[in-house]
Every structure is written in structure tokens, then in C-alpha cells.
Amino acid sequence: MNGSTVAVRGPQEACITTVEPSQAAEASVSHEELVRFFSVLSHDLKSPIFAIDGFSELLLTDYNAKLDEEGQDFLQRVRSSAQNMKRVLDDMSGMVKLLARPNARKPTPLREIVEEVILKYNFQIEEGGVKVDMPDQMPTVIVDPEKMREAIGAIVGNALFFTDREKGERHLAIDCSTEAANVKLCIRDNGIGIDPRYVSQVFDLGGVSKLDKARGGGPGYGLYLAKRVIESHGGALTVDSVPGTGSAFCFTVPLA
Missing domain, CATH: 1.10.287 (Helix Hairpins)
Structure with missing residues (x-):
């Protein structure tokens, strides 16, 4: 038999399905x-x-x-x-x-990826008077650089979109730490935060569009893309948010 065999087990029985x-x-x-x-x-x-x-x-x-x-x-x-x-x-x-497409992973300086993202959003950052803090040194990671650049860019773009101009100084903080064989990267903002009703939906396709109707809903696919990319690298993307205070998006990627 040339097909693949898959065992499917139910509560009381097991059956064999052949996938040709x-x-x-x-x-x-x-x-x-x-x-x-x-x-x-x-x-x-x-x-x-x-x-x-x-x-x-x-x-x-x-x-x-x-x-x-x-x-x-x-x-x-x-x-x-x-x-x-x-x-x-x-x-x-x-x-x-x-x-x-499959991931094309290779050793890549994490700061290099982050700097490219900040450069991409430089106009919005300068126009909005956003203060960006990031460490001088970041480790090298094993990632698909193009995909990871898009993932981090989606998180940064989301943070800039929802950072409240009326609160005075707009702030974006990027920090990283090592955890065993991984690097944990966190992107924090002092924006409007996330309504607790929507926290569980924020990574769904179209989920972000529900967060702030007054601003047009925001992009509806960026955080979905970020989650998919990070999970394909074996990591997990999480969010910790306080309405009116801001949000922190954190994820892990493997060290080189």
C-alpha cells in the first residue's frame, strides 16, 4: 500500500484511514x-x-x-x-x-530586524512625536528574517495606531531578555489599551477592527499575521493590556 495510514481513535473504537x-x-x-x-x-x-x-x-x-x-x-x-x-x-x-511559503530560517541579528521596522515607520513616529526606547544590544536569533520583520512590523504598526495622542507623550518601548534557548521580545505602548471583551479576539483575522470604531477600526490582519509567523517559529504571541494605560505584546523566538 502506497498511501499514508492514520489511526483515528474515538471513545470506544479505533479506525484506520488510508490517505492516498x-x-x-x-x-x-x-x-x-x-x-x-x-x-x-x-x-x-x-x-x-x-x-x-x-x-x-x-x-x-x-x-x-x-x-x-x-x-x-x-x-x-x-x-x-x-x-x-x-x-x-x-x-x-x-x-x-x-x-x-515555508520558513527560510537563518541566523539574523534581532536588532537589525527591529531597526528596519522602526525605519519603515519613521514618518509616523516623527510626525506623532513618539518616543521609542530599545536596547543597544540584542542577540542573534534563528528566524526567517522577512517573515519576522513583517510580524514585528505588524505589532509596532498596531501600537502606533492605537497610541493615544491626547495623553501627552506617546511612548513605545522595546525590550528583550533570554529565556533558556529563546529570546523574549516585548513591545509596549502607552495607548488606549484593549477592551477586556475583545482580548481573546485580538489575534483573530479581523479582530483588531473591533477595538476602536472611532478610528476606523484599525487594520484587521496585522496581528493575525504576526501570530501565525511567530507560531511557525515555535513561539507564542501574548498580550497584556490595561484599558486607558496601554498594551504589551510579547513573544519568543529561538536563539542562534
Whole structure:
């Protein structure tokens, strides 16, 4: 017999199920097809979005004088929304492709990854007057650097989004410590915190969008991606949050 044999045990019996190679191949193809389907869907959705963006730009350029101030504002909002939707589709397409491929782990300086993330968000950090603290020295870890950069970036981006501007100084603290053969990295903010009703959902796909309706709900897939990436490295992502005080997201990755 060429298939794989799996024992399935119930309360009173055990049965043997044979998974033929063709079934395994079919499951693999289905996964690849799902990734391809999303790529095609993303491409098709971009066509009308590009049209909205292009025509709204044309109206703002050639017909701006014929619109009153309110009309100009509405049209600018239309264009901004179209551009934001393009970014969302690009980000989600990248997320699907990133999660679909196997990890390419190698020894990587953790500080190098964190610095790249901070550089990516440098504009938001400077514009918002966010104070960032991080240790001068961080160990080398065994990770897929591209995936880990996206995971840490999702956590930092979430922290910046929910850090309250009205509380005065906005603060982001990054610290790490060693635990046996792992490194524990924590990213802390002094933001609005998480409503206890939603803590258990924060890592679900779309879970973050429930946290703050007044700000548009926030990105709904970043922390989901971070959790999946960290778990694929054998770690766990946790959150400790106090409403009105801030949140701390911590996870472990293996030392080099």
C-alpha cells in the first residue's frame, strides 16, 4: 500500500484511514489554488480602484475651480479612500504569499530586524512625536528574517495606531531578555489599551477592527499575521493590556 495510514481513535473504537498520495496532492493543489485565487481577485479588484483614483485625480486637477470647498473635500476623500484600498490589497496579497511559503530560517541579528521596522515607520513616529526606547544590544536569533520583520512590523504598526495622542507623550518601548534557548521580545505602548471583551479576539483575522470604531477600526490582519509567523517559529504571541494605560505584546523566538 502506497498511501499514508492514520489511526483515528474515538471513545470506544479505533479506525484506520488510508490517505492516498493523490488525496495529499489534491490538498496541496487546493492550497496553491487558494493563493492563486486571491492573487487574481486582488488584481481584478485593482482595476476599478485605479479607475476611481485616476478619474478623481482628473476631476481635482481640471474641475477643481468648479467645485466649492466642501465638494473638493469630498472628492479628495474619494481619492484617498481609493489609494488606501490599493495599499490594503497589496498588503493582504503580500500576507497570503508570505504565509504560504515555508520558513527560510537563518541566523539574523534581532536588532537589525527591529531597526528596519522602526525605519519603515519613521514618518509616523516623527510626525506623532513618539518616543521609542530599545536596547543597544540584542542577540542573534534563528528566524526567517522577512517573515519576522513583517510580524514585528505588524505589532509596532498596531501600537502606533492605537497610541493615544491626547495623553501627552506617546511612548513605545522595546525590550528583550533570554529565556533558556529563546529570546523574549516585548513591545509596549502607552495607548488606549484593549477592551477586556475583545482580548481573546485580538489575534483573530479581523479582530483588531473591533477595538476602536472611532478610528476606523484599525487594520484587521496585522496581528493575525504576526501570530501565525511567530507560531511557525515555535513561539507564542501574548498580550497584556490595561484599558486607558496601554498594551504589551510579547513573544519568543529561538536563539542562534
